[in-house]
Each structure stands twice: as structure tokens, then as C-alpha cells.
Amino acid sequence: MEPHNDNWKIWEVFIRSKNGLSHKHVGSLHAPDAEMAIKNARDVYTRRSEGISIWVVPSEAITSSAPDEKDELFTPADDKVYRHPTFYDIPDEVGHI
Amino acid sequence: MNLTQQPPITMEPIGLETRFQTYVDGENKVEPKDWMPEAYRKTLIRQISQHAHSEVVGMLPEANWIGRAPSLRRKVALLAKVQDEAGHGLYLYSAAETLGVDRRELLEDLLEGKAKYSSIFNYPTPSWADMGAIGWLVDGAAIANQVMLCRTSYGPYARAMVKICKEESFHQRQGYEIMLYLSKGTPDQKAMAQDALNRWWWPSLMMFGPNDAESPNSAQSIRWKIKRKSNDELRQEFIDKTVPQAEFLGLRIPDPELRWNEERGHYDFGPINWEEFKQVVAGNGPCNRERLEARRKADEEGRWVREAANAYAHKQAQRRAQTSAVA
Numbered sequence: 001m002e003p004h005n006d007n008w009k010i011w012e013v014f015i016r017s018k019n020g021l022s023h024k025h026v027g028s029l030h031a032p033d034a035e036m037a038i039k040n041a042r043d044v045y046t047r048r049s050e051g052i053s054i055w056v057v058p059s060e061a062i063t064s065s066a067p068d069e070k071d072e073l074f075t076p077a078d079d080k081v082y083r084h085p086t087f088y089d090i091p092d093e094v095g096h097i
Numbered sequence: 098m099n100l101t102q103q104p105p106i107t108m109e110p111i112g113l114e115t116r117f118q119t120y121v122d123g124e125n126k127v128e129p130k131d132w133m134p135e136a137y138r139k140t141l142i143r144q145i146s147q148h149a150h151s152e153v154v155g156m157l158p159e160a161n162w163i164g165r166a167p168s169l170r171r172k173v174a175l176l177a178k179v180q181d182e183a184g185h186g187l188y189l190y191s192a193a194e195t196l197g198v199d200r201r202e203l204l205e206d207l208l209e210g211k212a213k214y215s216s217i218f219n220y221p222t223p224s225w226a227d228m229g230a231i232g233w234l235v236d237g238a239a240i241a242n243q244v245m246l247c248r249t250s251y252g253p254y255a256r257a258m259v260k261i262c263k264e265e266s267f268h269q270r271q272g273y274e275i276m277l278y279l280s281k282g283t284p285d286q287k288a289m290a291q292d293a294l295n296r297w298w299w300p301s302l303m304m305f306g307p308n309d310a311e312s313p314n315s316a317q318s319i320r321w322k323i324k325r326k327s328n329d330e331l332r333q334e335f336i337d338k339t340v341p342q343a344e345f346l347g348l349r350i351p352d353p354e355l356r357w358n359e360e361r362g363h364y365d366f367g368p369i370n371w372e373e374f375k376q377v378v379a380g381n382g383p384c385n386r387e388r389l390e391a392r393r394k395a396d397e398e399g400r401w402v403r404e405a406a407n408a409y410a411h412k413q414a415q416r417r418a419q420t421s422a423v424a
Contacts, residue, residue, distance in 0.1 A: 006400050006403035006407065007201065007403075007407075008407070010194065026260075027188055027191045027192075027256075027257070028195075029187065029191065030200065031406075032403075032409070032410035033410035035413070036406060036410065044187050044188075047180070047181070047184065048263075048264070064130065066130070067128070067130050067131045067132070
């Protein structure tokens with residue numbers, strides 16, 4: 001990292017709004033390092049008490065599945081209806097199960 | 098059935114565009130890295146970045162009054178509003194970057210006068226009442242546009258709009274509250290409020306852009322569901338909502354042709370001075386030069402801060418490396 005350049009890298013920001021909930025992606029920002037990314041995220045994304053916890057991740061660290069591989073990756077699950085409770089026939093007399 | 102045997106997909110570019118249009122027609126959202134027509138990407142980069150520039154340049158006319166707000170209540174509200182505009186610019190630059198453009202490039206275009214931003218911010222703010230008029234009318238017009246854009250087809254832009262809309266409503270209330278106090282105040286205060294309304298009414302109507310017939314790009318934007326309502330539709334919506342608000346203030350909207358049309362169910366209004374709009378968009382408005390100068394100055398004078406932050410980060414990283422080497 002060059003100390004005299006004024007470019008900051010991109011970080012993705014995740015906020016947990018309250019304990020019990022997961023961190024949710026809220027957007028991105030530029031910052032020189034993780035510590036300042038957290039401080040900037042606090043200013044940009046939590047001005048209205050939107051959260052109690054912040055995660056910042058360099059965008060380059062995120063790997064995403066390719067949109068054009070959506071079919072290959074996800075259609076195999078579509079016809080496995082036996083993974084769902086409604087596939088199974090339980091008589092009503094048994095009660096809640 | 099062997100699910101691994103898929104027929105090879107070979108599509109002409111035309112096929113992809115048709116498939117994209119069908120996808121958009123189904124109210125599906127487009128996300129980063131999804132295939133999209135190059136023209137869709139380009140027009141969104143232009144629109145989102147212009148929107149971002151507008152937020153940031155929009156801080157300037159109001160920042161003018163932070164140091165001179167008449168009370169602490171007014172000052173904290175104005176400061177919070179201007180801070181929000183910075184935040185909105187940041188959400189929008191982030192949304193633009195998801196389309197594969199570098200933020201620095203967008204900023205350079207702005208600073209070189211190549212990129213546009215909303216024409217409304219090229220007007221001066223000579224009185225405190227302008228803070229009321231801007232919050233009420235300019236943010237009011239922005240809200241009409243932004244609520245519509247919450248349903249835009251590009252995911253990151255739509256989500257940024259939802260966040261912005263939540264924050265924008267205090268902006269308009271803050272402005273309207275100022276207008277209320279002034280218009281119910283002394284004769285001088287009421288006159289100042291009327292004067293601000295006189296100066297901001299027509300430029301606010303121009304924020305919605307040219308008439309639909311004069312707006313060639315609109316049709317494609319509407320087809321791709323980037324835009325969900327036309328310029329004229331939004332402008333009419335804004336007028337219908339705002340006229341009763343002005344009546345409550347006891348102020349007169351500077352349009353002698355403004356009247357309720359029972360048959361249409363809308364207000365009729367007078368002709369807009371499109372020559373003025375063209376001039377301001379072309380760079381000949383009252384404050385275009387001043388706004389650009391201020392942005393250039395901020396960028397130049399802030400450079401040492403960005404460099405210092407990088408130097409500090411570098412130093413911290415070296416220190417951490419040394420500590421772990423020793424331990």
C-alpha cells in the first residue's frame with residue numbers, strides 16, 4: 001500500500017440491527033483500512049440507530065456465484081420436494097407433528 | 098431424467114436483449130453482474146452518478162446558512178439535513194460503483210464540468226427563508242421523484258432510494274416548519290417567506306425535467322422500468338400535493354394561471370420558462386461557477402486528509418506486523 005496515494009479501497013458493510021438478528025448487507029464505502037471503515041460505516045449507515053454491530057469486509061474478499069450459473073447451481077434443489085414437510089402424509093388425528 | 102444434460106445455450110445478442118426485456122417486464126430486479134444491455138448499464142451509470150453529484154452539490158446552498166441559523170433548533174436540524182445529503186451522495190456513488198465504474202472517474206467528470214447535477218442547486222440562497230423554501234419545495238420535488246424510483250428495476254439503486262426516502266421526509270418537514278413560523282410571524286418574516294417562494298417555485302417545477310414530448314431518453318428508461326412515471330406525471334403530482342400546503346401557509350404561488358381543474362382532477366398551471374432551464378443546465382445559471390469552484394476546492398484541500406489517512410493506515414499495519422514478528 002502506497003502511503004502517499006489518496007485512493008481508498010472499497011469495503012462492503014453489514015449491520016446487525018439488534019441482537020437476535022443477522023448482519024445485513026447495507027452498502028459499501030471507501031476507507032484506507034478496517035478501523036476507519038468501521039468509523040465511516042458508523043457515520044454513513046447508522047445515523048438513525050440502525051444497528052448495534054458493524055462488519056466491514058474488503059470487497060475483493062467476497063466471492064460471488066456467477067449469475068449465469070444460477071440454473072446449474074440451484075435447479076437441482078427445485079425437484080426435491082421431499083425436503084419439505086408438506087410432502088409427508090400424516091393423518092390429522094395424530095395432532096401437531 | 099439426467100439433469101446434467103442441458104442443451105447448449107447459444108444466443109444471439111438480440112435474444113439476450115429480448116430475454117432481458119421479458120425479465121424486466123415481469124417486475125424482476127436486475128442485480129450487479131446480471132447480464133444487461135450495455136445501454137442500460139450506461140444510462141444507469143449516468144443517472145445514478147448525476148443523482149449522487151446532485152446530493153453533494155446540494156449541500157452547498159444550505160451549508161451557506163448553518164453558521165447563521167436563527168436558533169439552536171434550526172441549526173441542529175440544518176446541520177443534520179446537510180449531513181444526510183452527504184450520506185445520500187455516498188449511498189448513490191456506492192450504487193453507481195456496482196455497475197463497474199470507478200468513483201474517482203465520476204468525481205473527475207464532475208470537477209471538470211463534464212458531469213451534470215440537478216439544475217436547482219445552481220440558484221443562490223440570499224435569505225434564511227430560502228432554507229424553508231428549499232426543504233419544502235426542492236426536497237418535496239425530490240421526494241416525488243425518489244418515491245417513484247424505489248420501484249426502479251436496478252436493485253442497488255432501488256434499495257438506495259428506499260433508504261434515502263426514509264431520511265428525506267424530515268428534510269421536507271424541517272423546511273415546511275420554517276415556512277410556517279415565518280408566514281405566521283411578523284409582516285417582514287411573511288414577506289421574506291413569500292419572496293423565497295417566488296424565487297424557488299418555478300425552478301422546483303423544472304427539477305422534473307423537460308416535458309415528456311421533449312424528453313427523448315425517457316421512453317427507453319420507462320421501457321426498462323428505470324423510470325416508473327413520466328416527467329409531466331411527477332410534476333403534476335408535486336403541484337397537486339403542494340398547492341394546498343401553500344394555501345395553509347397563506348402564501349401565494351407565483352403563477353397567475355394556477356387553478357383547480359375539476360374535470361381533470363388536477364391543478365392547471367402556467368408555462369415553464371424552458372429557456373431559463375436550458376441556460377442553467379448549460380452552465381449559465383447564477384451559481385454554476387461558484388458550485389464547481391467549491392467542489393474543486395474541497396477536493397484539492399481535502400487531498401492531504403485522504404493521503405494522511407492512508408499513511409496512518411500504512412503505519413498501523415507496519416506496527417502490527419512488527420509486534421507479531423517480535424511476539
